[in-house]
Amino acid sequence: MDTTSLSPPSSPDTLTDRDVMLSIAREVIEARAARDGYTPGAYDAKHDPEGYVTSLVNALHQWCARYRIDWEKELIRAQGFFEQDLAESEPETVSLPLPTIQELQCPACGNREAFVIEVSECLVLFRDGTVLHGDPGEQWGDWSYCRCHACDHAGTVYQFRTINQAEGEVQSNG
C-alpha cells in the first residue's frame, strides 16, 4: 500500500491568504474588463494586455483622495500584508522571533532611538465612559506600520529590523 499519497494541491481547507488575494485580484480585474465590454471569462487577466491593473490602482488612489484616506499609509500597510502572505505561503521559510524595540534601526538614516509604531489593543468600553484594558495589552509585530522619529522614513516593522537589512545598507556607523 502506498503511504505517500499526496493531498490535492488546492483543496478548499488549504487555501492560503495569498490564494484568497489572488482570487480577489482576478475578480476585480474581470469586473474592470466587463466595464469595457468583455464577456465573463473572455479577458486574459494573467497578462493584462489592456493595463487594468494600473487602472484599478489609479481607481483606488482616486477613492482615497476623494474620501481622505491616507494613500501612502495604505500602500505601506499593503506591502506589510503582502510580505506576510508571501512568507506564510512558503512553508520552508523560517519564522523570526517577535521583534523588540532594541533591534530596530531606520534603514534610511540609521536612527535607533525612537520609532512611531502602530499598535492595536482590545479595550472594554462601557456606556458610562469606563475603559478597561484587555489582557494582552498593546500588540505590534513585523507587519505593523513603523515610521522613523528622526527622518520620517516609513515602512513596516519588518523592514526596520536590523536582521533584515543588508550589510552596509545604512550609512551611519556606531
Ligand SMILES: [Zn+2]
Ligand atoms: Zn530615519
